[in-house]
Amino acid sequence: MTGIEGSLPETVGVYGGGRMGGGIAHAFAVAGAEVVVIETDDSSAAAARDRIDATLAKAVGKGATVLGSFEVVTDPDALASCALVIEAVPELIDLKHQVLARIARASPQAAIGSNTSSLSIDELAGGVPDPGRVIGLHFFNPVPVSDLVEIVVGPRTTPELVTRAQGWVAALGKTAVTVTDSPGFAxxxxxxxxxxxxxxxxxxxxxxxxxxxxxxxxxxxxxxxxxxxxxxxxxxxxxxxxxxxxxxxxxxxxxxxxxxxxxxxxxxxxxxxxxxxxx
CATH class of the missing domain: 1.10.1040.50 (N-(1-d-carboxylethyl)-l-norvaline Dehydrogenase; domain 2)
Structure with a gap:
């Protein structure tokens, strides 16, 4: 999809600071968002911080300008001020259910994105009090240089959220393809x-x-x-x-x-x- 304009939320949460989560945090920080990354413990948080620092330094070395910032913490309540939170934990349905429920409690007004590459968005949204605010945002590895984001629309995802998500992807300088919630997406x-x-x-x-x-x-x-x-x-x-x-x-x-x-x-x-x- 091209020709979509949009702006980023001022503050974005990323739950999980591994290779994918760190890459997503990188993309939003470069584009100008204040990013809060959640990790499970201090050791994992330090590793995520080092990982994101390294990729941002590499981008700056190639001439990029980092317009935003990031922090890595272990308390999910730090997501309270985020307008968008993206989970980026491993492809385990029970783990994702737990994380999405925790995000919903910590940030009751936020849009919630899942970086799943294959799991049903409707099933993932089942444990969120308002499933209309859940959408798939499938980024590709390595996120900083990948041009594509797959937006996955669940049967209960609101049309307004789909439009907003298309704008977020455009603001990241990436291209969105929008697909319905089906096995493996596209x-x-x-x-x-x-x-x-x-x-x-x-x-x-x-x-x-x-x-x-x-x-x-x-x-x-x-x-x-x-x-x-x-x-x-x-x-x-x-x-x-x-x-x-x-x-x-x-x-x-x-x-x-x-x-x-x-x-x-x-x-x-x-x-x-x-x-x-x-x-």
Missing amino acids: SSRLGVAIALEAMRMLEEGVATAADIDTAMTLGYRHPLGPLKTTDIVGLDVRLAIAEHLERELGPRFAPPQVLRDKVAAGDLGRKSGQGFYPW
Whole structure:
């Protein structure tokens, strides 16, 4: 979607300061928001603070101007003044339910965004007293340089919130695609389908991982091949999404054995140092 104009909330909360949450905090801080990041304990908060400081310093070194600021705290009540809070915790439905309920208590007037890549927005909103204020805001890794945000509209999400979300994405300098709440949305469903077929081809000995990826980067102008992208996303993350899509959409999303084997061996991709490629 292009041509949308909007402005950011003055204060934005991000619940979870890992790679995705830190990236989301970075994007909002660069664009001018005051960002409050929530972490679980002092050690995690220090790691998140260092992570965001490093990415902001890198951006400044490349000529960017940081118009806002951020802080990392462990008390969710610090979200009370936020007009928008985005949860960015792992893709575990029970964990997300707990976090969204905590956000709703801490910030009863805020719009609530979920960075989920595959879970139902309507199901996630079920534990929030006003589910109309919950929307999917699916950012892509690495957030600071990714141009895309997938806005996922639940059946109870208000139209006014959808319009506001489109404006927030535009104010971040990114492009929004707006999709209905369906398994895997658009991006994960398509991305996982391609990646799973690439894994099956690898299992069958059709070609090496590098040649399969090169076929997509040079033949179809994908910036990265599906196997290297899986390494960056995390093989465990891809496995969880594939299992969810298999339950929802059927056996065409059944995870290949090579994916299960690698996750069982701890070969999770870039974050572990080994996936389909060494890192």
